[in-house]
Amino acid sequence: MSLTVVGSVAFDALETPFGKREKVLGGAATHFGLSASFFTEVNAVGVVGGDFGEAEWDVFRRHHINTDDIEVVADGKTFFWSGRYDYDMNTAHTLDTQLNVFETFDPKLSERSRNAKLLFLANILPSLQLQVRQQCGNAGFVAMDTMNFWISSMKDAVIDTIKAVDCVIINDAEARQLTDEPNIHKAARALMDLGLRAVVIKRGEYGATLFTKNGYFAAPAYPLESVFDPTGAGDTFAGGFMGYLASHDSITDDVLRRACIYGSVMASFNVERFGTERVDALDYSEINQRFRDFKSMTHFDDIPFERVRAV
């Protein structure tokens, strides 16, 4: 099934303890799209400036991502974000944000993008997310991300958008903030009560957890001895998750579980190099090997304890 993503396409300047890049391809729709492209056909909806060059388009082309709905504002500049990470890779320190053409982003969906069976609303203004969702009447499974900025400044709009989708994929701090509930399991239940089919809570180095109506699934993170650059890990997770779902005709709890693992697999690759470098160069044998690694690191035999203590 086809999959549409709406979100940012950007240039990032990145600085980590392991090195520095002045200008690499980034943005939520980029990371998501690349990751999802290994599993399904992807339509990307976004906006870039005249500075977006052939090298960047080539990355999308290589992954057969439909970029017809990435608008080019020839006299504008592409969204630019600059950030630094210290050894605690969980927190990005923003050095500079230049919204540029993204400031007035007005997603325009072609019929092809509107007719996708799955839709991912990356982190943009909640009312824009809702407007896009309403245009995609054929989408049978819609997921969204959001961020602390929207939750603190317009929580009602975020909630309205959540009520119109099937799944939220957010991090634990966002889940707590959205529900005013410190316990993550209660927070997930409160979100489910808004009418969702699934809630995925990303917990960084601790993995991801999936909540469905009758199920709970805990996926660990891949045990990495060094995280090179975490930028885009969350969107790469969502891309693997949604892309894998899109490769199935029906979305059961079992499929959602494996989607969580494929999301974790893709995110674990993303952080091994700067920007999109690692995912751009991935092949299927690497992806499936890491999927099997996840299986082996979570597997145990279901042998109940039989001893009856002498009383």
Next chain:
Amino acid sequence: MSLTVVGSVAFDALETPFGKREKVLGGAATHFGLSASFFTEVNAVGVVGGDFGEAEWDVFRRHHINTDDIEVVADGKTFFWSGRYDYDMNTAHTLDTQLNVFETFDPKLSERSRNAKLLFLANILPSLQLQVRQQCGNAGFVAMDTMNFWISSMKDAVIDTIKAVDCVIINDAEARQLTDEPNIHKAARALMDLGLRAVVIKRGEYGATLFTKNGYFAAPAYPLESVFDPTGAGDTFAGGFMGYLASHDSITDDVLRRACIYGSVMASFNVERFGTERVDALDYSEINQRFRDFKSMTHFDDIPFERVRAV
């Protein structure tokens, strides 16, 4: 196989957002022993004062724990700890510590305790741990805990003790502090390099991870909507882990994995009530049901992704 534990037996005063207890049975050897007693025969080695009463001994008796090596100092008082937890249940705020008879604790092991096949050295002075370990020549699998206080004040002694055991069971902060290594996977590898067979790192609400020579296993925590009292959770984990190992003739990686799950099962019960209340009242059907719950919340089918993208 029989199992000996050396550690504190105490009275605790506890205050959590959910209630208060002035004086409940506690201590590492107590929590460990109760938990392990569901799986094997346990010898507890410790010291108490004349204030330790029949109600306390009854708890040990009910669980068929051999208390011959719990010394009674008739004119002394039992170790007393008082602590408070806020809504962030990960951090205990110590209000009062009265070591009492525990201050001069000099473990005296009977032949029965010395001949146990498994030994757990709960958190006591590292040199005492080492001395006990050396008395137990028949112990084929020895595990230990420690704490930040010993690591910062006598790291060399902690390392010497680690070199004499097979397994450490510690929390993530302690693993980082011991090895000066912020990455938990590198920290575990550095500990393994001291000659260990297994390292178990407890991560509170994020579960526990097991490192062996050739294996890595991630066990999630049980999804609890409220943690009532986390006191003793780590020792209860260790008790389930070591108790389960003691119920096996040979300790393979598969057995270690299931031991991690049984440890997590027991710890998840421990935090549901104050002190030992919940584990004291447990039955096997509850334990095995929760073991199956862990299986179902981590299971996914090992189906590799088959689609080959048209190029």
